[in-house]
Amino acid sequence: MSSAKLARLGLPARCLLAVLGGLALWLAFPGVAWWPMAPAGVALITLSTVGTRARNGFLLGLLGGLACFLPTLHWSGIYVGDLPWIALSLTESLYLAFMGLAIAVVQRTGKVRPGAVAALWVLQETLRSNVPFGGFPWARLAWTTADSPLMRFASIAGAPGLTFLVALLGALIALGVLRLVGRTDGRIDGHTERNIDARRVLIPFAATAIIAATAFVVPVPTSGRPMQVIGIQGNVPTAGLDFNAQRRAVLDNHVTATAQAAAMVRSGQIPHPDLVVWPENSSDIDPTRNADAATEIAQTVANINAPLIVGAVLDEPAPKVSNTSMLYLPGKGLVDRYVKQHPVPFAEYMPYRNFFRKFSDKVDLLTTEFTHGQKVGVFDIPTSWGNVKVGPVICFEIAYDSITRAPVDRGAQLLIVQTNNATFGYTAESEQQLAISQVRAVEHGRSVVHVSTVGVSGLITPDGMVHDRSSLFTRKVLAGTLPLRSSTTLADRWGPLPEYLVDAAAVVAVALAARGNRKRRRDVTESADPADDGATTDDAGESTDETTETEEGARV
Numbered sequence: 020m021s022s023a024k025l026a027r028l029g030l031p032a033r034c035l036l037a038v039l040g041g042l043a044l045w046l047a048f049p050g051v052a053w054w055p056m057a058p059a060g061v062a063l064i065t066l067s068t069v070g071t072r073a074r075n076g077f078l079l080g081l082l083g084g085l086a087c088f089l090p091t092l093h094w095s096g097i098y099v100g101d102l103p104w105i106a107l108s109l110t111e112s113l114y115l116a117f118m119g120l121a122i123a124v125v126q127r128t129g130k131v132r133p134g135a136v137a138a139l140w141v142l143q144e145t146l147r148s149n150v151p152f153g154g155f156p157w158a159r160l161a162w163t164t165a166d167s168p169l170m171r172f173a174s175i176a177g178a179p180g181l182t183f184l185v186a187l188l189g190a191l192i193a194l195g196v197l198r199l200v201g202r203t204d205g206r207i208d209g210h211t212e213r214n215i216d217a218r219r220v221l222i223p224f225a226a227t228a229i230i231a232a233t234a235f236v237v238p239v240p241t242s243g244r245p246m247q248v249i250g251i252q253g254n255v256p257t258a259g260l261d262f263n264a265q266r267r268a269v270l271d272n273h274v275t276a277t278a279q280a281a282a283m284v285r286s287g288q289i290p291h292p293d294l295v296v297w298p299e300n301s302s303d304i305d306p307t308r309n310a311d312a313a314t315e316i317a318q319t320v321a322n323i324n325a326p327l328i329v330g331a332v333l334d335e336p337a338p339k340v341s342n343t344s345m346l347y348l349p350g351k352g353l354v355d356r357y358v359k360q361h362p363v364p365f366a367e368y369m370p371y372r373n374f375f376r377k378f379s380d381k382v383d384l385l386t387t388e389f390t391h392g393q394k395v396g397v398f399d400i401p402t403s404w405g406n407v408k409v410g411p412v413i414c415f416e417i418a419y420d421s422i423t424r425a426p427v428d429r430g431a432q433l434l435i436v437q438t439n440n441a442t443f444g445y446t447a448e449s450e451q452q453l454a455i456s457q458v459r460a461v462e463h464g465r466s467v468v469h470v471s472t473v474g475v476s477g478l479i480t481p482d483g484m485v486h487d488r489s490s491l492f493t494r495k496v497l498a499g500t501l502p503l504r505s506s507t508t509l510a511d512r513w514g515p516l517p518e519y520l521v522d523a524a525a526v527v528a529v530a531l532a533a534r535g536n537r538k539r540r541r542d543v544t545e546s547a548d549p550a551d552d553g554a555t556t557d558d559a560g561e562s563t564d565e566t567t568e569t570e571e572g573a574r575v
Contacts, residue, residue: 030075036067037079037119041086047163048091049454050447057163058227060087061189065136066196068122070129080119084112091158094446102379103365111147111155118143121525125532128539131197133190133223135532138525140186141179145522148419152364156418157451160185165454168234170483173462175237177510178420179518181458188227195223239461239482243502246407246433248478249292249325250470250497251276252489253301255441258473266303269472272494273301274315280496281323289498292325293402298470299330299342299414300439306331306345307353320347326400328411330437339390342367344411344437346398357396359413360422362389395425407432407503410465414438417455420515427463427511432503434459435468440475445491449475457483464508466501 040063047057064083068076088108096104118139125135140160148156161181164170173181198220253273256265277297283289306312306329320327326348333341342359362368365382367389369375375382400407410426410433417423417436426434436456440449449471456469460479467479473492477485478499489495 028070030071030078033067033071033075033079034082036063037083038086040064040067041083041088042090044083044087044158044160044163045090048158048447049162049165049450050091052163052166052450052454054163054165054167054169057160057185058189058192061136061140061160061186062192062196064119065122065126065131065190065193068119069126069131069193069197071123072127073120073123076123077116077120080122081112081116083119084115085109087115088112088158091447091451094443094448097444097446098442099381099384100379103381106378107155111158114143114147121529124529124536127532127536131190131194132528132532133187133194135525135528136190136193137183137187138521138528141183141518142522142525144179144182145518152370153361154419156420157415159418161458162451162454165457165483168231170458170461171234171237171239173458173483174239174464174508174510176513176517177424177462178458179515179521180510183521184230188230191223191227191230195220195227198223240464240504240506241481241502243432243466243481243504244404245500246294246402246466246503247290247292248433248468248499248501249277249280249289249295249323250468250476250478251280251295251297251301252471252474252476252493252495252497253297254492254494255472258441258444258492269300270302270304270312270315273297274319276494276496277319277323277327280498283496283498284323289496290500292323292498293407294400294409294433294468295323295325295327296435296437296468296470297327297329298439298472298476299437300332300441300472301437302329302331304331305334308334316347317352320349320352324349328398328409328435328437330413330439336390339388341392342389342413344396344413344435346400348401355398357394357398357411357413358390358392359416360392360395361416361419362391363415395429397426397429397431409433409435412436415452417452417459420518423459424463424511424514427465427507430505432465432505433468433501434463434465435470437470439472440491441473449473449491453477453485453488457485462508462510464504464506464511466503468501470497 040060043056043060043063046053067079088111092108095107121139122136125132144159148154159182161178164181172184251273253276256268284291302312304312306316316329329345331343331345333343335341344357345353346355348354364370369382369385372382396411398409400409408430410431412423412434438452453469453475456467457479460467460481461483464481466481469479470476474489475491476497477488478497478501479485481504486499487497
């Protein structure tokens with residue numbers, strides 16, 4: 020298949036490539052977690068848009084997005100019905116649709132542009148992670164790299180850099196495939212000879228291999244002062260939306276599990292902890308207003324004799340509530356708190372309730388809305404050798420670059436992720452979230468205590484490795500030694516600057532390509548014979564100029 024033939028590939032065949040690409044992306048995310056499928060998915064979507072029109076690129080991106088997001092985000096509709104799940108998947112797919120349109124513009128002449136393709140993936144994720152309602156940065160290419168060698172690159176350019184790298188590998192594969200199956204026809208004595216330049220074919224594949232191999236030499240330091248940490252996964256009586264109807268049972272579960280941990284310490288099974296962490300929603304009874312809850316937590320702190328961070332829901336500021344991380348110290352009680360800055364729209368607050376009620380009465384399942392916290396959280400944890408700065412991050416906040424980076428910028432030596440996955444049942448959501456924490460550990464060079472009410476929980480070292488991992492819907496005491504680090508990574512020092520530069524480069528690439536496409540069409544129109552415009556119609560009904568579409572389409 021030459022680049023010219025690919026440029027005239029029928030729309031049904033292109034749609035098939037795009038759908039296969041989206042399915043490949045889905046297989047790369049935790050649940051299946053075949054991480055090499057992420058570059059493969061990008062490659063298929065890239066090939067589907069080579070030499071096609073912008074409007075077809077929009078359709079192809081949409082199909083690829085739906086094929087990816089519908090299965091990847093299926094957990095979002097487990098207990099609230101199909102409509103929210105489908106609406107979320109469609110919304111996320113629209114970003115890929117516009118990205119497909121843009122990729123089609125830069126590849127209109129039949130050439131694969133790996134750099135532009137990778138930049139457009141980053142731009143798409145930047146927009147998807149910020150709008151609307153603060154964005155939803157789930158199912159980013161970066162998250163597919165957990166447990167892969169590529170994850171090491173997170174320390175250099177963060178999650179956006181990982182996305183660029185995965186997309187670049189996929190586009191290089193597409194370039195190599197196009198060159199491998201392409202041919203340049205030359206006539207010798209009236210016969211057609213197939214001539215494939217082996218070097219041009221090998222260059223994209225060699226570049227892919229070199230980039231992947233380089234990951235093994237990227238340093239990921241893990242040394243640091245050891246800190247004994249315990250995470251408590253107390254479990255809930257019932258999976259689903261009704262878990263919070265049994266708030267006292269959930270609190271009691273975490274009290275009981277912590278008492279078990281204290282007994283293990285006294286018997287010498289595990290070292291005495293420097294810090295104990297409970298998950299999000301471990302006390303949905305406000306301990307600042309309910310004496311029984313306050314007493315249970317105080318007795319637990321005294322029993323374990325260590326600082327305790329509790330995930331609690333506070334009945335403030337009325338009529339809203341606060342999703343809060345609370346620090347308790349032995350002999351001092353509650354000394355600090357952090358309020359979740361980014362409540363989840365449609366789950367923790369309902370934007371435009373009257374409008375969305377027209378589509379589903381499920382909006383009224385949310386009767387009380389959560390407030391937006393205004394401050395970055397950094398807790399000072401006293402130890403025998405001095406204070407340790409700990410950065411709390413609550414639930415989906417771990418997916419937001421700026422929210423996770425902020426406590427590190429303020430000196431946090433350890434990150435804790437408190438989450439509650441009970442509302443997503445036995446799905447891949449919890450594993451997808453744990454994978455994000457793995458990437459964050461490498462990105463910021465920090466250990467991460469990732470604790471859920473129901474799992475999957477784990478203690479993560481700065482190299483992204485998960486230790487003492489738990490299972491779903493079980494009670495577990497996670498105990499281990501985590502290294503504390505204060506030095507910052509390149510990703511932290513650069514901050515969002517590389518992402519913004521790549522975004523700007525993507526916009527420039529599309530603008531230049533669009534101008535070039537217009538110029539070529541104008542030149543063809545001016546030089547065409549009035550009786551024969553020199554154009555042909557492809558299988559998808561597109562008018563393509565033979566002069567531009569038959570040129571070699573595989574150069575970067």
